[in-house]
Amino acid sequence: MTGIPQQAGPCVVVAGGGTAGHIEPALALADAVMRLRPDARVVALGTERGLENKIVPARGYPLELIPPVPMPRKPSPDLLKLPLRVRESVKRTREVLDRVRADVVVGFGGYVSLPAYLAARGRVPIVVHEANAKTGLANKVGAKFAERVAAAVPDSGLAGAEVIGIPLRQSITALDRAALRAQARAHFGLHPDAPTLLVFGGSQGARSINNAVSGAASAFAQAGVGVLHAHGPKNTVAVQAVPGAPAYVPVPYLERMDLAYAAADAVLCRSGAMTVAEVSAVGLPAVFVPLPIGNGEQALNAGPVVNAGGGILVPDEQLTPQWVAQNVVPLVADRARLAAMTAATLGTGHREADEVLARIVLEVIGK
Incomplete structure (x- = not known):
């Protein structure tokens, strides 16, 4: 036929x-x-x-x-x-x-x-x-x-x-973050050695995440922590550069998630099923901020990683610049704690x- x-x-x-x-x-x-x-x-x-x-x-x-x-x-x-x-x-x-x-x-x-x-x-x-x-x-x-x-x-x-x-994708499951780290940092214009937080709120961004993290920019700078922040193509994030501090790099969208993961020491993100799975597979300690609408599935998605010690869960309404400064900044600067969280996170992946x-x-x- x-x-x-x-x-x-x-x-x-x-x-x-x-x-x-x-x-x-x-x-x-x-x-x-x-x-x-x-x-x-x-x-x-x-x-x-x-x-x-x-x-x-x-x-x-x-x-x-x-x-x-x-x-x-x-x-x-x-x-x-x-x-x-x-x-x-x-x-x-x-x-x-x-x-x-x-x-x-x-x-x-x-x-x-x-x-x-x-x-x-x-x-x-x-x-x-x-x-x-x-x-x-x-x-x-x-x-x-x-x-x-x-x-x-x-x-x-x-x-x-x-x-x-x-x-x-194999580009995620086979990712060697350590081997790609220098290339990834250079690609995004990040400090080559400073502890660095990756921030994203999904393909369209998340206003609450954008406001809370960018509002804590001075705290990140004072602690010597760099930030790679994907704010979404319809949003903007304005952060004043601090001389001598690691860069706070805002981008509309991350075309190369493999490089973004390789550049980071920790991540702050939503907890959709795919996001949780990718973060777990690459071994990134995570601060999960579940989407405040829907049937509560995003909080459930993050549960296994959080219970294993590889992540922290914070409700969207509690995510403020003050909370980020008090909780996220010291976390990203604590290499020993990050290493323990990475080991726990890798244990939950498939x-x-x-x-x-x-x-x-x-x-x-x-x-």
Whole structure:
């Protein structure tokens, strides 16, 4: 039949669009599948408005667009339109699965996964991966008829889930921070030797984090601590340079997270599942500031690292310049404490989760 690609190896369809927290594990899995089975093909599902439109093609994978099915958080007129939206999206997704000759669908949650699970049910084997400490609706649905279910942490809410961690890019899991340190410091214009804090609040930044950390700039300077602060492309951070003190470097966005991690001795950040996993994998002591909205999952995500002694948790409303000056500044300047926290953090990571999940997926296809 014309128009249908011919391939010797299996076709893996990944559904994880919307946010980086869903897309990055999907692409890390894709990379691992291709390492294990170079004859395989990986196709990603996404929507027109999702971040996947930028990320997926840049990583070299084909992207198939389907209609989104966002779940209304509260009763609204949109709720009445939901069945029609689901039906249309499932129909379009089935067309994609048929056209690419999918051998398995791997879902990572979010509004791309729900139609993928429903379209694949009874037709194509399903594997579910849950990254968060609290399972979302899409993965709860998908897990009911999945061949295998994996989770990042125990007690995610999915019965019988195999705990494997979160699939991460090899540029993160294989990162040698010490070997890259000098290059990373030079890349960002940081002091080559001073203790340095990395600050970021997600791809769009976080105003509360920006205000609290930049408000403590003088305390960092007085303590001889440098700062690399990603404030988000829509925000600005103005900090007055202190002669003789390590630089406080504000940047809109971090294109090279590997270099940012290598440049840092500690990190202050949100505690999304992907962030916690990456920080743990590279061994950075962390001050986690959970997003104050949502279902509380960000605090739960940070729990294992904090309980192990590798991180500190501070509620968003308590994060002030005074708190940063009293708690974060002395932490970053204390090399012995940082070393102990690094050892604890590394003990909570799952560097091999990408290949573990890839082998699960290939086993399901093999059946």
